[in-house]
Amino acid sequence: MSVDATFASLLEYVEAELGFATSHYNTSYLNRRVSSRMRRTGSDSYEEYFELLRNETAEQRALLDSLSINVTGFFRNxxxxxxxxxxxxxxxxxxxxxxxxxxxxxxxxxxxxxxxxxxxxxxxxxxxxxxxxxxxxxxxxxxxxxxxxxxxxxxxxxxxxxxxxxxxxxxxxxxxxxxxxxxxxxxxxxxxxxxxxxxxxxxxxxxxxxxxxxxxxxxxxxxxxxxxxxxxxxxxxxxxxxxxxxxxxxxxxxxxxxxxxxxxxxxxxxxxxxxxx
Ligand SMILES: C[S@@+](CC[C@H](N)C(=O)[O-])C[C@H]1O[C@@H](n2cnc3c(N)ncnc32)[C@H](O)[C@@H]1O
Missing domain, CATH: 3.40.50.150 (Vaccinia Virus protein VP39)
Known part of the structure; x- marks a missing residue:
């Protein structure tokens, strides 16, 4: 499977199985968040990371946390x-x-x-x-x-x-x-x-x-x-x-x-x- 196709399947999996509607978010944003999890888990390819994601509930939770980026503050702006x-x-x-x-x-x-x-x-x-x-x-x-x-x-x-x-x-x-x-x-x-x-x-x-x-x-x-x-x-x-x-x-x-x-x-x-x- 090509890199793009693997990334697309990974996003589909997140939407269908983990309930986070990836299809609604910017691709560049999704890519940044997934790449950040790949670095943290030492995964060298989308394929390797996808495999890890499918098998580890802790990583599913970590990716969902990462996708719901929650930068905020008291009285922001x-x-x-x-x-x-x-x-x-x-x-x-x-x-x-x-x-x-x-x-x-x-x-x-x-x-x-x-x-x-x-x-x-x-x-x-x-x-x-x-x-x-x-x-x-x-x-x-x-x-x-x-x-x-x-x-x-x-x-x-x-x-x-x-x-x-x-x-x-x-x-x-x-x-x-x-x-x-x-x-x-x-x-x-x-x-x-x-x-x-x-x-x-x-x-x-x-x-x-x-x-x-x-x-x-x-x-x-x-x-x-x-x-x-x-x-x-x-x-x-x-x-x-x-x-x-x-x-x-x-x-x-x-x-x-x-x-x-x-x-x-x-x-x-x-x-x-x-x-x-
Ligand atoms: C950058 S924070 C903004 C927090 C706050 N409103 C502020 O301006 O400081 C974005 C928040 O949107 C939440 N979020 C992302 N997708 C969402 C969705 N589909 N429905 C509800 N909240 C969502 C994230 O979990 C995150 O906490």
Missing amino acids: PDVWEGIRDVLRRLTAENESIHVWSAACADGREPYSLSMLAHDDDEIDASNVHILATDISESALETARSGTYTESRTVDLGDQLAFLSEYEEYVDHDPAAQTYQVTSTVAENVTFERHDLINDGPKSGFDLVICRNLFIYIDNEHKQSMLETIARSLRSGGYLVIGKAETIPPNVKSAFDVRKGRLRIYQRDAVSSERTN
Whole structure:
């Protein structure tokens, strides 16, 4: 079998047997992740790696972890968080309770940032903010549920949290262990659940959906159906925030009005909500 054909069979195997929809992701992205696992396992060819993958459950788990790349941070892109603050303030002024979906939440730092912001801002009533946080990756969700994050040479958690001037209120910092544990007050607003934005259906009635830094890995032709799933999950007039480097495909654009273009903040208009429902 040629190299390309072996790689293609490997991807088909991952989709059919391991349940990760490789056909939706960029080939270059998939190649980078598989090659990285090949280096780690000392496999010299796709064939050799494919053989290993078929026989070892531990490697299947490792590849799935690697495919669901979960680079994230507290208050990633601080300027966007100022935009999210404005949206939460507006929603607080207009609604008794606010339902937010942090889709593709990785290890939970994004939904916990939302909860911290809600608690920190006097114009937002945190007791009315309910956050559902989902991801495809069970191991990311495991860390998310634990709410404990470890500092490393390359990750300065204090620096990330410094978006809030008094962040110490929301985390218990253990300098010896270099860990930050999210307080129970912050954790109480967040519920975690596994959800695959490709294979699982839409949700409903959300006032705000934040889905950032996943679409960059997705093939153009598949972005549309994922965004439709999100559009259906928003109530009419609900807000959407995507990643700063991401765009809404032309066919779905009409479902949204641009609120802050540079920050990728959109609002679902009433007319299009009838259209897509
Ligand atoms: C780069 S992280 C983004 C995390 C966070 N939203 C942020 O911007 O910091 C991408 C996340 O998407 C998740 N993911 C990948 N494919 C997914 C899918 N089909 N459905 C849901 N989540 C997915 C990965 O597991 C990973 O945690």
